[in-house]
Amino acid sequence: MNLTLHVWRQASPTDKGRFIAYEARDVSPDMSFLEMMDVLNEGLIEKGEEPIAIDHDCREGICGTCGVVINGSPHGPWPGTATCQLHMREYSDGDEIWIEPWRAKAFPVIRDLVVDRTPLDRIVEAGGFISVRTGSAPDANAIAVSKEAADSAMDAAACIGCGACVAVCPNASAMLFTSAKVAHLNVLPQGQPERFTRVLRMIEQMDDEGFGNCTNHGACQEVCPKEISIDVIALLNRDYIKSVRTGTA
Amino acid sequence: MELQSKVPGGPIQEKWDKHRFEMKLVNPANKRKYDVIVVGTGLAGGAAAASMGELGYQVECFTYHDSARRAHSIAAQGGINAAKNYQNDGDSIWRLFYDTVKGGDFRAREANVYRLAQISLEIIDQCVAQGVPFAREYGGLLANRSFGGAQVSRTFYARGQTGQQLLLGVYQSLARQVAQGSVNLHTQHEMLDLIVVDGVARGIVTRNLVTGEIESHLADAVVLGTGGYSNAFYLSTNAMKCNTTAIWRAYKRGAGFANPCFTQIHPTCIPQHGEYQSKLTLMSESLRNDGRIWVPKEAGDTRPPGDIPDSDRDYYLERMYPAFGNLVPRDLASRRAKDMCDEGRGVGHGGRGVYLDFADAIQRLGRDTVEERYGNLFDMYQRITDENPYEVPMRIYPAPHYTMGGLWVDYNLMSNLPGLHVIGEANFSDHGANRLGASALMQGLADGYFIVPYTIGDYLAGTSFEPLTTDHPEVRRVENEVRSRIDRLLNLDGTRTTESVHRELGRILWNGCGMARNATGLKEALSRIPELREEFWSNGKVVGSGDTYNQNLENAGRIADFLELGELMCVDALEREESCGGHFREEHQTPEGEALRDDENFTHVSVWEYEGVGREPREYREPLEFEHVPPSQRSYA
Numbered sequence: 001m002n003l004t005l006h007v008w009r010q011a012s013p014t015d016k017g018r019f020i021a022y023e024a025r026d027v028s029p030d031m032s033f034l035e036m037m038d039v040l041n042e043g044l045i046e047k048g049e050e051p052i053a054i055d056h057d058c059r060e061g062i063c064g065t066c067g068v069v070i071n072g073s074p075h076g077p078w079p080g081t082a083t084c085q086l087h088m089r090e091y092s093d094g095d096e097i098w099i100e101p102w103r104a105k106a107f108p109v110i111r112d113l114v115v116d117r118t119p120l121d122r123i124v125e126a127g128g129f130i131s132v133r134t135g136s137a138p139d140a141n142a143i144a145v146s147k148e149a150a151d152s153a154m155d156a157a158a159c160i161g162c163g164a165c166v167a168v169c170p171n172a173s174a175m176l177f178t179s180a181k182v183a184h185l186n187v188l189p190q191g192q193p194e195r196f197t198r199v200l201r202m203i204e205q206m207d208d209e210g211f212g213n214c215t216n217h218g219a220c221q222e223v224c225p226k227e228i229s230i231d232v233i234a235l236l237n238r239d240y241i242k243s244v245r246t247g248t249a
Numbered sequence: 250m251e252l253q254s255k256v257p258g259g260p261i262q263e264k265w266d267k268h269r270f271e272m273k274l275v276n277p278a279n280k281r282k283y284d285v286i287v288v289g290t291g292l293a294g295g296a297a298a299a300s301m302g303e304l305g306y307q308v309e310c311f312t313y314h315d316s317a318r319r320a321h322s323i324a325a326q327g328g329i330n331a332a333k334n335y336q337n338d339g340d341s342i343w344r345l346f347y348d349t350v351k352g353g354d355f356r357a358r359e360a361n362v363y364r365l366a367q368i369s370l371e372i373i374d375q376c377v378a379q380g381v382p383f384a385r386e387y388g389g390l391l392a393n394r395s396f397g398g399a400q401v402s403r404t405f406y407a408r409g410q411t412g413q414q415l416l417l418g419v420y421q422s423l424a425r426q427v428a429q430g431s432v433n434l435h436t437q438h439e440m441l442d443l444i445v446v447d448g449v450a451r452g453i454v455t456r457n458l459v460t461g462e463i464e465s466h467l468a469d470a471v472v473l474g475t476g477g478y479s480n481a482f483y484l485s486t487n488a489m490k491c492n493t494t495a496i497w498r499a500y501k502r503g504a505g506f507a508n509p510c511f512t513q514i515h516p517t518c519i520p521q522h523g524e525y526q527s528k529l530t531l532m533s534e535s536l537r538n539d540g541r542i543w544v545p546k547e548a549g550d551t552r553p554p555g556d557i558p559d560s561d562r563d564y565y566l567e568r569m570y571p572a573f574g575n576l577v578p579r580d581l582a583s584r585r586a587k588d589m590c591d592e593g594r595g596v597g598h599g600g601r602g603v604y605l606d607f608a609d610a611i612q613r614l615g616r617d618t619v620e621e622r623y624g625n626l627f628d629m630y631q632r633i634t635d636e637n638p639y640e641v642p643m644r645i646y647p648a649p650h651y652t653m654g655g656l657w658v659d660y661n662l663m664s665n666l667p668g669l670h671v672i673g674e675a676n677f678s679d680h681g682a683n684r685l686g687a688s689a690l691m692q693g694l695a696d697g698y699f700i701v702p703y704t705i706g707d708y709l710a711g712t713s714f715e716p717l718t719t720d721h722p723e724v725r726r727v728e729n730e731v732r733s734r735i736d737r738l739l740n741l742d743g744t745r746t747t748e749s750v751h752r753e754l755g756r757i758l759w760n761g762c763g764m765a766r767n768a769t770g771l772k773e774a775l776s777r778i779p780e781l782r783e784e785f786w787s788n789g790k791v792v793g794s795g796d797t798y799n800q801n802l803e804n805a806g807r808i809a810d811f812l813e814l815g816e817l818m819c820v821d822a823l824e825r826e827e828s829c830g831g832h833f834r835e836e837h838q839t840p841e842g843e844a845l846r847d848d849e850n851f852t853h854v855s856v857w858e859y860e861g862v863g864r865e866p867r868e869y870r871e872p873l874e875f876e877h878v879p880p881s882q883r884s885y886a
Contacts, residue, residue: 012797030522032633038527038748045746050793051801055315057488059528061629062413063319078632085632110459111798118436121316125428129421130380134300134698135371137378141335144389154382154407157414161318190380 001027001093005040007052008100013108019098029089033076034059034066036088053112059084061225064160067167068113069100074164074223082162082225102163104172106210117163119209120177126205127198128181130190149187156183158226165220171212175233176220178206183232186239196243203240250505250858252871255659256360261877265364268660269703273710280305283709284468286453287311288440288495291320292412292690293673294474295419296697302426304702309466310423310432311455313439313490313803318420321476321488322693325412326533326626328396328404329376329690331369336393340401342366347878348399349688352578353653353681354830354846355880356508356854358873360660361679368695373405375698379418383407397534397686398578398885404687409533409625415690419697438464439803440495441731443471443502443669446723447715450499450669454731458803461796463735465719465728469712470668470705473499474697477652477674479512481811481818482763483755485649486518486531492807493814496656496675504664505856505869507657507677509814510822513684513831514764515650516582519633519643520602529648530633532605532626534686537575537582539610539619540643542566544603548593554604554642565589573885580683580831580844581885583647587764588842590646597644606642647764651689653680653831654821657856657871661704662696665856667712670705672696677854682830735795738805743788747805750785754808754815757781762819767835771823775816779863782812817857817866824868827851839882848880 003024010017027036034056041051056066061082068083070076076086091097099113107115157180165176182199185191191198207213214233221230257268275283283306287298290312298310314320332345345366350357377383377391383405384392396404407414426432437458444452444465452467475495479485500506517537519530543562550557565585567574575582586603589595596602611619616639620627627638634644655678656664656671663670673693680688717724741747761774785808793799828837828844829851837845854871 028523028525031525032527035525035527039525042746042748045748045790045792045801046744048790048792050799053798053800057314057319057490058321058324059489060324060530062410063321063323063488064316065314065319080628081632085629087632087635089635114798117315121318121424121436124421125424129425130378131425132375132378132422133303134296134375134422134702137371137374140333140373140377141390143377145385146389147385147387150382150385153380154414157382157407157417158410160413161316184382185380188380188382190378 001029001091003027003091004096006096006098009052009112010109011111013110017109027088029087031088032059032084033086033088034084053114055114056084061085062160064162067102067162067164069102069167071098074102074167075225080225080227082160102167104166104211106172106174107163107166119211120161120163120174122209123174123178123202123205124181127194127201128185130185131194143189145189153184153187156180156228156232159228160226162225164223164225166211168219168223169212170217171215173214174206174211175214176224176228176230178202179232179236180228182236182239186235195239196246199236199239200243250665250856250869252505252657252665252856252869253659254358254871255661256358257660261360261363264360265367272703272707275706275710277305281307283307284309285470285472285705286466286468287472287474288453289320289474289476289675290314290317290420290423291322291474291476291673292416292419292693293697294472295320295416295423296694297472297474297672297701298432299419299422299426300698300702301705302431305431308426308432309435309468311435311438311440311453313437313458315436317423317434317436318417320416321491322690323413323416324488325690326409326531327535328394328406328411328687329372329415330396330403330687331373331405331691332366332403333370333373335391336402338401340403344401345369345403349679349685350681350878351883352398352683352685354683354844354883355681355848355852355875356511356829356873357679357681359875359877364700365679365692365695368699369691371699372691372694376415376418379422381407381414381418394535395538398573398576399685409535409623412690415694440475441498441806442727443499444724444727445502445666446717446721449667451717452724454728456735459798461799463728463732465724467717467719467724469709469714470670472670472672472701472705473656473675474672475675477655478814479649479652481754481815482649482758483751484521484526484529486515486529489528492810494807494810496671497810497814499656499664499666499669501859502666503859504666504669505657505858506654506817507854507856508654508821509818509857510762510825510832511653511682511830512649512818513579513651513653514583514647516579516586516647517605517645518648519630520597520646522598530629531648531650532630532643532645534579536605536623536626539614539622540575540605540607541609542575542603542605544589544594544596554596563594570885577885578683578685580833583764584833586647602644602646604642605645607638608642611639651684653678653682653684657854661707662701663704663708668708670701672701682832735802738791738802738809739795741786741789741791741805743790745784745788745790747785747789747791747808750781750789751808751811753781754778754812758815758818762822765833765835766822768823771819774819775823778812778816778819785809785812813862820866821855821857824855825851844883846880852880
């Protein structure tokens with residue numbers, strides 16, 4: 001099939017940026033979206049043009065490196081699927097596809113489709129961990145964890161840190177990302193000692209980074225490649241209110 | 250090159266304890282005066298950086314990713330081994346040690362493997378304390394499964410995302426140290442060279458991938474946890490950015506490269522489906538616990554799998570290895586799949602695939618149980634192939650996956666270059682000629698959390714350091730070499746993309762130095778690789794400039810290094826006139842087609858010293874001794 005791609009090109013963070021149209025020819029339905037981009041980019045290099053900057057790595061939907069907005073939807077149309085796992089059988093001959101970077105105040109564009117997501121790392125640095133020194137752990141089976149708690153922690157911990165939740169949110173909030181980390185650690189017995197300081201510090205950092213607040217649109221859970229539910233946001237809010245009221249932290 | 254393994258004396262069970270007591274300690278107040286560079290933020294590098302930061306060293310940590318949570322450790326699916334014996338099925342440190350030495354086909358250092366088995370216990374404790382959500386039983390205790398040929402259930406797992414969860418544990422520990430200021434994290438920085446002053450590793454040269462800036466960083470010790478080099482084959486299960494550059498640069502500065510031909514081909518990957526294919530996707534080996542592998546009995550049987558009755562199917566692993574069946578080690582499972590396809594009995598695109606069938610498991614356990622165990626893998630398979638594995642058997646084929654070879658290290662995980670420590674997949678490691686399933690995560694974390702933080706103290710306390718600044722002539726020289734190499738790459742203005750050169754290198758290596766090797770094929774590869782390298786440097790094409798985010802330039806540099814490494818892999822494979830583990834020389838096999846070792850002549854580690862591009866490297870040997878696990882013909886019948 002042949003497709004028309006409208007790709008966001010932006011040479012640097014300060015460049016204004018614009019859509020440029022490219023023809024993608026002889027695209028096979030078996031290709032992944034990124035393989036289609038590979039072929040396009042190799043063609044550009046052959047012509048001596050600079051390829052489109054697009055970040056990606058594992059191509060198995062787990063590293064969280066990739067992610068672009070495809071026809072208005074972060075990671076494209078398939079539910080529970082990162083950009084790298086989207087395949088071209090989704091499209092038909094003659095389709096036009098608009099490809100843009102994540103857009104959020106906290107995620108400045110580095111180049112073309114690549115943005116700076118280090119603010120998410122700083123949210124984790126603020127408290128998204130359990131303070132345990134290497135070598136100081138008790139026997140692994142000394143702490144029993146109910147299967148329900150372990151399963152719900154795992155559901156939240158599945159977050160790949162891609163930032164799609166921020167990109168889709170009208171407030172560019174990082175609430176789903178932050179809540180997923182809080183929900184992972186705060187339901188586990190090991191996470192209890194720092195439970196309330198964790199939530200306060202992470203929220204404070206989220207605000208400082210310029211992410212917006214959550215106003216319950218729920219778009220984040222629709223585009224999350226790991227289908228993390230906004231239930232985690234309720235859990236964060238519960239712990240946040242408790243910690244503010246009791247003056248923890 | 251001097252190869253002193255530095256294995257401590259005494260009974261094997263006491264070596265590590267004794268060594269920990271004998272190692273020198275750095276006074277707590279002095280630790281912050283030592284700078285340590287860690288390159289890589291996977292399980293090994295991230296764990297080392299976090300643990301050394303906690304101890305009080307000033308750690309400078311580098312990754313080419315945009316975040317310390319992206320390294321390819323994250324993609325490991327199946328699990329992590331530990332000799333906890335929580336299942337009461339007869340596991341022990343000794344058994345894990347024995348299995349690992351045997352599984353590695355008697356080409357690993359016994360003392361290192363024993364230490365790994367010992368430390369496996371602490372790793373699980375550490376990860377649970379960090380909040381890693383391992384699978385649990387209803388009583389709240391940890392669940393285990395049997396994995397990749399082990400006859401005990403010693404594998405801990407977090408659904409099919411164990412690597413992700415372990416790496417997040419590491420990343421969170423690292424984040425805590427970054428917040429405390431003990432670790433200075435440099436994301437988007439790629440190591441492009443090693444600085445060696447007076448024979449001692451003292452720093453690295455990096456390129457800032459966003460600004461293009463070239464910087465020298467100096468320290469008292471350097472730790473490389475930069476992963477494996479399976480991407481030399483172009484198509485592998487590794488992430489797209491995985492490369493050999495860090496260890497290759499160290500090799501070119503004098504570090505010995507051990508057993509480069511020991512590469513692992515993983516049996517259960519989704520087969521290739523087109524020329525444009527950029528990578529292969531692994532399906533966890535845990536699938537072999539419940540899936541049955543088969544091909545049609547007759548070559549050329551093109552019926553859809555559902556129309557082929559049981560009587561016309563060959564469940565060849567169950568037939569050939571009745572005791573282990575579908576759970577034979579990876580190298581055997583891979584080679585037998587290749588045999589079936591070579592006989593014309595392969596299925597799918599190009600006849601390069603075999604079936605992995607869950608029909609019996611679904612009947613026995615119910616669809617819900619199968620979905621609970623493998624749901625995310627089945628979903629991933631369906632997204633890629635557009636086939637539903639609950640209804641149609643999966644098609645799988647072997648793919649390059651892991652490299653047992655790497656930089657040579659002694660018992661302290663230090664290379665022959667003083668100060669240069671190498672951990673995780675980047676070193677030649679504890680897996681010998683073949684790694685068992687669920688052991689890579691174990692080794693990465695053992696090296697990072699529990700070995701190098703101790704041994705580096707011994708090195709630092711026992712070494713006196715001359716003050717060094719970035720205007721030292723040797724530092725300037727290395728930095729200038731990095732700059733001129735980048736200029737040379739940017740000046741490539743031929744007609745051929747570097748990607749296409751990489752694809753060709755991959756085909757050469759896969760055909761000549763892949764699942765099965767022979768002298769003729771290796772010699773052919775050895776004549777073609779230098780030609781291809783010449784083609785790269787004379788007719789390659791790189792666009793853009795050096796002072797911007799330039800992925801074309803990044804890739805070109807990595808490919809240039811693969812073009813040199815590929816040659817070394819073939820040289821090593823040709824020199825090793827035996828078959829062992831993942832290294833299968835067709836000239837050396839038993840009448841049944843199994844790997845035939847030559848213990849008399851090859852019970853050693855081959856360590857190569859760089860002599861210049863295109864020049865035959867020099868081989869050194871570290872003899873291996875087996876006191877506790879006497880070498881035997883591996884038998885899985």
